[in-house]
Amino acid sequence: MLLMVYAIPMSLIGEVSVQTILHETIRNLYFHVTMWFSMFILFVVSMINAVMFLRSGNLLHDHRSEMYARTSLLFGFIGIFTGMIWANFTWGAPWVNDPQLNGAAITILSYLAYLVLRSSVNDAQKKARLAAVYNIFAFTLMFVLIGILPRINDSLHPGKGGNPGFGSYDLAPAMRPVFYMSILAWTLVGVWISQIQVKIKIQQSKFKSDNI
């Protein structure tokens, strides 16, 4: 609840800072890159909640874990689409065979599999436990996939496979605070969405148990 109160004004600020700049493809940095950053942060939150559920058995953590995973999946899709637009301009094609792109696609697949797993089990406790285990498993492997594999292969992305990272030469100093701010803002938007979803979920499960 506190987080929500915090998130609403923050997301408004974030949207202002994002919308003041448009056109020119470098501005996609504020959308594409920040999308992936916040997606990753939200997956981490989801994973931590899965761990907390396994330790405590409290279904609230499970709801949180599910909703954060859903929200970051949404961010992942937006990240892929913004990335496609950007890649179309800079690399000449919307989809190139790049380890990072494959990693992103596989991440999305494995979290879709997570949702399939969730929907296939009926018992709430059991579903939560299976999903939490799979979540931790998938997250760890995804971390290897996105974090380590592109670095030992060649990638078109900056900072990988011998390419210099952004920021060392072409990120104007004025863009830096906006960039960090928009990571924070998108993450908080994600937190906000997830919090609302969690609340809906809690109300629904209360409603169900009342009716029984």
Next chain:
Amino acid sequence: MLLWKEFTLEFRNRNALNGIVLYVFSTIFIAYQSFRSVSDVPVWNALLWIILLFSSVNAVNKTFQNDGSGRQYYFYLLADPVAVILSKILYNIILLTFLSLVSAAFYSLVLGNPVQQYGNFILVLLLGSIGLSSLLTMVSAISYKSGNAMGMIAVLGFPIMIPLLITIIKASKGVADGLPFSTYSKYLVTMAGLDILIIALSVILFPYLWRD
């Protein structure tokens, strides 16, 4: 002890084991009939690992189904979950190593073999089957608990198997191309790391799946 039980169980219904071996052989034979001879190294490599992938999914699939629910309950009372998962993983590692060696030999027999460095190739096969079997054991535990084991294992397993598969295919392509060891040793290190990571995760997470 538990490992011994797995072996006796396997030998008791030997038709299952024979079935898998037959499955691999007939798949290789189909590949042979459709390709006749594969001169292209990447195709040779990819075909081998696709065959091994599907046969390992089939082999590991029945890890948990073999034990009826009564026997599971019996183990639950008697044994430590860590011992259970370790024995299952160890059994599957032995099974898959055997399977992959036999099928690689047969595959090279009918489709030719571009590999020069046999020691390294067997090392890749070993590391690959250790990784695949431990990952699939865990996934089959999850999918067994979720109720419909057959469908879930593919849905859950394939996305998170891809990081492992990418490294395996890169490493074994390096071996098959006859490159010097230093060019693909990083993939072998990554594979070994992934194997350890997967087994460690299974040991940590399996106790949560186990209690029902």
